[in-house]
Amino acid sequence: DWTMASFRQEMVQRIRDQVGSEKVICGLSGGVDSSVAAVLIHEAIGDQLTCVFVDTGLLRMNEAEQVVTMFRDHYNIPLVHVDASEDFLGALAGVTDPETKRKTIGKLFIDVFDRESHKIEGATFLAQGTLYPDVIESVSAKGGPSQVIKSHHNVGGLPDYMKLKLVEPLRELFKDEVRALGVELGLPPAFVGRHPFPGPGLAIRIPGDITPEKVATLQKADAIYLDEIRKAGLYDAIWQAFAVLLPVQSVGVMGDARTYENVCALRAVTSTDGMTADFFEFPWEVLGRAATRIINEVKGINRVVYDVTSKPPGTIEWE
Numbered sequence: 001d002w003t004m005a006s007f008r009q010e011m012v013q014r015i016r017d018q019v020g021s022e023k024v025i026c027g028l029s030g031g032v033d034s035s036v037a038a039v040l041i042h043e044a045i046g047d048q049l050t051c052v053f054v055d056t057g058l059l060r061m062n063e064a065e066q067v068v069t070m071f072r073d074h075y076n077i078p079l080v081h082v083d084a085s086e087d088f089l090g091a092l093a094g095v096t097d098p099e100t101k102r103k104t105i106g107k108l109f110i111d112v113f114d115r116e117s118h119k120i121e122g123a124t125f126l127a128q129g130t131l132y133p134d135v136i137e138s139v140s141a142k143g144g145p146s147q148v149i150k151s152h153h154n155v156g157g158l159p160d161y162m163k164l165k166l167v168e169p170l171r172e173l174f175k176d177e178v179r180a181l182g183v184e185l186g187l188p189p190a191f192v193g194r195h196p197f198p199g200p201g202l203a204i205r206i207p208g209d210i211t212p213e214k215v216a217t218l219q220k221a222d223a224i225y226l227d228e229i230r231k232a233g234l235y236d237a238i239w240q241a242f243a244v245l246l247p248v249q250s251v252g253v254m255g256d257a258r259t260y261e262n263v264c265a266l267r268a269v270t271s272t273d274g275m276t277a278d279f280f281e282f283p284w285e286v287l288g289r290a291a292t293r294i295i296n297e298v299k300g301i302n303r304v305v306y307d308v309t310s311k312p313p314g315t316i317e318w319e
């Protein structure tokens, strides 16, 4: 696509003009936007860029490893991987209110990112994967790691990295254009085509209190669900699909024994911008296969339900 190819060239030149010989820090969230921004900036200025990936431990199964492997081994981009999952899970212990979860994660993220960015000597620019919709309005006013870097309204004093100059090469793009640019830059299509993922991650898909065990259980159920959706060829027809681990136990039978375990809710919606959404009309057999596998393969879940709420009146996430 020559349009994307020429946009890429133009952006590379603009980044070089803006940054000169100075150093840039880029916060990676594990998502598509910050990844595309990082690869583009790396193409422009090479090792003047250092990426900082704060791993909250709340991403989908294996995604943290995938990001690290892709950046380090495939692109050779200098990357600081901060495994802060214990800090995040510690800070979230006993927290059940959805907004308190968001604030807890957002605040800790700022602290960790600020600490790590101090270690990158001489950096004068902060790169962000801000998109055009983030500029004009905001789903992103909600916060969470990917947005926290962007919005400074909810913090007392400015962390030092907020004083850095900004590089935002995706500011004029919509999501589908970012995906096209990502493919143009050689990112795997399956990576750039991933469903949107909220900054606070799995924390807002575990109503009630969060434990490491619950996160691990949810990651397994979610991975099976997405696997069945991919196998059925439905992934790209869906805006967002994910599992939610409910703080509800129900009775089941397994062989001769009675079980008393958690309920998992499956959610899938179609949407164009996330502002409104319809529940996705699955063929029953796809849901049936996902449910059977989750119950058989994931310890701690013995019942699966499907969420048929549209937005409005529901939200896409459960919290």
Ligand code: XMP
Pocket: 102, 139, 140, 142, 143, 144, 146, 147, 196, 197, 198, 199, 200, 240, 274, 275, 311, 314, 315, 316, 317, 318, 319
């Ligand atoms: P809701 O649940 O409000 O979500 O219908 C709309 C879209 O926004 C995402 N979302 C968030 N993204 N931080 C984020 O970065 C958040 O706190 C947050 N809450 C919801 C959600 O996944 C959906 O795509």
